[in-house]
Amino acid sequence: MTKIGVVILNYIEYGITIDCINSFCRQTDDNINVKIIVVDNSSPNESFDVLQNEFKDNLNISVVKTPKNLGFANGNNYGYNVLKEYMDPDFVIFSNSDIILPENGLYKWILQCKNDYNFGVLGPSIYSINGDFYQNPIRSLTTNKKDIEHMIFDLYKSLFKIRIKILFRKKGKRNHIEKWSNTDYGKFHDDLTLHGAFQIMSKEYFNKYKEAYDTGTFLYMEEDILRLRCIKSNLRMIYSPDFIVHHLQSFSTNSNSLNNNKSAYFRVKNMLNSMKRYKDLLEGE
Known part of the structure; x- marks a missing residue:
């Protein structure tokens, strides 16, 4: 069986x-x-x-x-x-x-x-x-190491921008379903x-x-x-x-701007960590 x-x-x-x-x-x-x-x-x-x-x-x-x-x-x-x-x-x-x-x-x-x-x-x-x-x-994500390094750099920039928004309580975007x-x-x-x-x-x-x-x-x-x-x-x-x-x-429709930014920070931070892990595996860790 x-x-x-x-x-x-x-x-x-x-x-x-x-x-x-x-x-x-x-x-x-x-x-x-x-x-x-x-x-x-x-x-x-x-x-x-x-x-x-x-x-x-x-x-x-x-x-x-x-x-x-x-x-x-x-x-x-x-x-x-x-x-x-x-x-x-x-x-x-x-x-x-x-x-x-x-x-x-x-x-x-x-x-x-x-x-x-x-x-x-x-x-x-x-x-x-x-x-x-x-x-x-x-x-499918690229397996080109240089491209991955550029993506990691872009994620660091995104993380910095979101932290500024949180600090100054700027309006954040709502979550959405990626299509x-x-x-x-x-x-x-x-x-x-x-x-x-x-x-x-x-x-x-x-x-x-x-x-x-x-x-x-x-x-x-x-x-x-x-x-x-x-x-x-x-x-x-x-x-x-x-x-x-x-x-x-x-996704929740009643989230406020600060929570949207915190959610975005959580997503980008974890995406960054995962991208770095992917790079390590590409390099044959």
């Missing part, structure tokens, strides 16, 4: 997470053994207690809580390590908590893709409900980067890497580093549009 693990990372928004988990529970296949690990990433609210109580009678679901907010990569790694206590999975699905599976057939699709393409990492079509566009695959012209979503690809909202890793991937994601980031660029891993290890990163998931992305 094929063993498939699912890791879902929750932070604060437990209502959306419950909907996500229930959409996984509607996936049925008698030949698949599924274990779902829900990781509450040390939410500063009642998330852990609510989720634990909601699924306490379902033996296929375990809810755990990290000792502190570990970020995206290490939060998912935490869930993967818990999963290994229950099974030696053939595949592991890493899903954002705001993902909804609108149809059955997920596991059949995974097995078919494995048979056809022998992937290391697999990604489906991801449709952003609020952004109204297809997010997968994403634009791009995606002409690749309807085609099969094995040479592009996969969006991090929903990724499937095979046993072949974990034969090469102990952890799902590089431990050197808190947030951002996990997809780019994952692609770099696959390139270096000759693992196939496959995009197949034959299965679709819905991404519910949303």
Whole structure:
């Protein structure tokens, strides 16, 4: 029997997470053994207690809580390590908590893709409900070291400008859903980067890497580093549009200018740290 693990990372928004988990529970296949690990990433609210109580009678679901907010990569790694206590999975699905599976057939699709393409990492079509566009695959980051150095310099400049805005309480921009012209979503690809909202890793991937994601980031660029891993290890990163998931992305509309600037500072600071990590990996750290 094929063993498939699912890791879902929750932070604060437990209502959306419950909907996500229930959409996984509607996936049925008698030949698949599924274990779902829900990781509450040390939410500063009642998330852990609510989720634990909601699924306490379902033996296929375990809810755990990290000792502190570990970020995206290490939060998912935490869930993967818990999963290994229950099974030696053939595949592991890493899903954002705001993902909804609108149809059955997920596991059949995974097995078919494995048979056809022998992937290391697999990604489906991801449709952003609020952004109204297809997010997968994403634009691949350059591997040119000089270009990366220029990007790092630009991020330092952005960080300085945001600090000035915070200091003088200048108006900041609201968060928004980034959109791009995606002409690749309807085609099969094995040479592009996969969006991090929903990724499937095979046993072949974990034969090469102990952890799902590089431990050197808190947030951002996990997809780019994952692609770099696959390139270096000759693992196939496959995009197949034959299965679709819905991404519910949303942002607060009542944030003030100061909070917008602080949020921007947080994003750019973490992007900078991740970009420096990416550069280190390019240089063969």
